[in-house]
Amino acid sequence: MTLKKSKKYLGRAKKLIPALSQTFSKANYSYVDGVYPTYLSHGNGSHVFDVDNNEYIDFVLGLGPITLGYNYPSVNKAIKTQISKGISFSIPHFLEVEASEKINSIIPGAEMVRFAKTGSDAGTAAIRAARAITKRNNIAYWGGGGVWHDWFTVITSKNEGIPKILRKMIRKFEYNDIESLKVLFEDWHGEVAAVYMEPMMTKFPKNNFLNNVKNIAKKNGALLIFDEVITGFRYSRGGAQELLKIKSDLAVFGKGVANGMPLAVITGKRKYMEKFNDVFYSTTYGGETLSLAAAIAVINEIKRKPVIKHCWNLGSILNSEFNKLADEIGVNIKMEGIPVRSSIICKNSNGKPSLLIKSLFYQEMVKRGILFGPGWVFLSYSHSMKDIKKTLDASKKSMKIVKNALDTKTVKSSLQGKIMKSVMKF
Numbered sequence: 001m002t003l004k005k006s007k008k009y010l011g012r013a014k015k016l017i018p019a020l021s022q023t024f025s026k027a028n029y030s031y032v033d034g035v036y037p038t039y040l041s042h043g044n045g046s047h048v049f050d051v052d053n054n055e056y057i058d059f060v061l062g063l064g065p066i067t068l069g070y071n072y073p074s075v076n077k078a079i080k081t082q083i084s085k086g087i088s089f090s091i092p093h094f095l096e097v098e099a100s101e102k103i104n105s106i107i108p109g110a111e112m113v114r115f116a117k118t119g120s121d122a123g124t125a126a127i128r129a130a131r132a133i134t135k136r137n138n139i140a141y142w143g144g145g146g147v148w149h150d151w152f153t154v155i156t157s158k159n160e161g162i163p164k165i166l167r168k169m170i171r172k173f174e175y176n177d178i179e180s181l182k183v184l185f186e187d188w189h190g191e192v193a194a195v196y197m198e199p200m201m202t203k204f205p206k207n208n209f210l211n212n213v214k215n216i217a218k219k220n221g222a223l224l225i226f227d228e229v230i231t232g233f234r235y236s237r238g239g240a241q242e243l244l245k246i247k248s249d250l251a252v253f254g255k256g257v258a259n260g261m262p263l264a265v266i267t268g269k270r271k272y273m274e275k276f277n278d279v280f281y282s283t284t285y286g287g288e289t290l291s292l293a294a295a296i297a298v299i300n301e302i303k304r305k306p307v308i309k310h311c312w313n314l315g316s317i318l319n320s321e322f323n324k325l326a327d328e329i330g331v332n333i334k335m336e337g338i339p340v341r342s343s344i345i346c347k348n349s350n351g352k353p354s355l356l357i358k359s360l361f362y363q364e365m366v367k368r369g370i371l372f373g374p375g376w377v378f379l380s381y382s383h384s385m386k387d388i389k390k391t392l393d394a395s396k397k398s399m400k401i402v403k404n405a406l407d408t409k410t411v412k413s414s415l416q417g418k419i420m421k422s423v424m425k426f
Contacts, residue, residue: 006039013038025375030374031362032420036366037054065254066378069381096292107238108238114286116264117285117291121264130272140171140197141170142198198231199244239253252267301381311339311379314339315339315342335377341376
């Protein structure tokens with residue numbers, strides 16, 4: 001495996017691109033720098049190829065947007081058909097209406113639709129609407145991050161350039177801990193505009209948690225906004241709201257809605273969505289037609305084929321067999337979470353997560369053609385049992401190398417690249 005061209009591109013990027021990537025968590029320092037490819041050239045199905053033409057089974061999937069697979073025929077066809085007719089227009093294109101109807105047909109509680117280009121944009125627009133509706137500023141938050149505009153980013157370690165006064169307007173509560181939310185509402189009595197949260201990440205709600213959250217928000221005149229940027233089009237056809245049988249006031253979607261094309265969605269109850277008649281959320285590319293055509297194709301595919309079931313089934317096998325291997329070999333490397341959204345946790349002898357051990361494991365995996373990322377492990381409809389078997393075979397060999405390095409205390413010297421770095425903390 002050679003990375004000659006990757007390293008040349010990286011050298012060129014250092015002269016041109018701040019942070020070396022448009023997305024922090026895609027950059028070389030978020031992986032095992034020196035061992036991982038730094039630039040990809042193309043993808044097909046569940047596989048991607050780097051600029052040196054090395055091939056990998058991809059479990060990063062563009063950080064989540066690729067739900068069907070790379071170069072997916074029906075999505076490609078929709079884009080090609082539309083590109084011959086035009087991309088952006090001077091007045092609205094009819095696909096805005098048709099794509100909105102498709103969204104409403106699959107998302108529980110969707111009555112009106114507003115399009116955005118990223119999940120971050122959609123989340124910020126929803127917060128702006130909630131503040132306008134309630135005439136309040138404060139936000140109760142729970143989730144894994146990902147909404148990187150000022151209202152949220154101010155509480156992270158990458159908050160330079162953001163007025164610090166915004167920090168007073170957002171506080172976190174804990175999942176499955178309704179008391180932590182009650183305390184927040186008591187402290188901020190009459191000042192909470194919205195509860196903004198992922199309906200779930202990798203743990204299911206307990207003790208009627210989400211309904212209790214919804215009741216507290218309603219009782220206190222706050223909106224409930226679900227962040228379905230990751231859960232949408234992945235946990236079930238209609239996202240986590242469908243899976244968990246609960247509806248929010250507003251919900252935002254991104255990533256998988258268009259299989260990699262830049263599109264996000266704000267949706268919810270008509271009485272709240274109508275506020276976008278007044279709230280200034282307006283963007284030139286909101287109605288860009290290639291992404292709308294792709295979204296329609298994605299939803300049609302999800303409706304026709306067992307996309308979600310396939311990913312849950314393969315993910316269940318991968319998680320279960322991966323953890324069995326770790327137990328047999330005697331390493332504390334586990335795939336934690338749920339089948340469609342898990343993460344790999346590598347722990348040291350003290351039982352604490354170790355980026356050093358994780359970096360060594362990832363190094364050995366990528367050598368064997370498996371691309372794991374710094375965040376979640378995702379699957380697409382294009383992943384196959386052949387992919388899973390190859391991944392488990394690579395995992396077994398890599399775990400044995402890590403086990404030997406741990407036993408001989410040579411983990412650090414066995415690492416041929418640099419230790420993976422966390423993008424930010426909050």
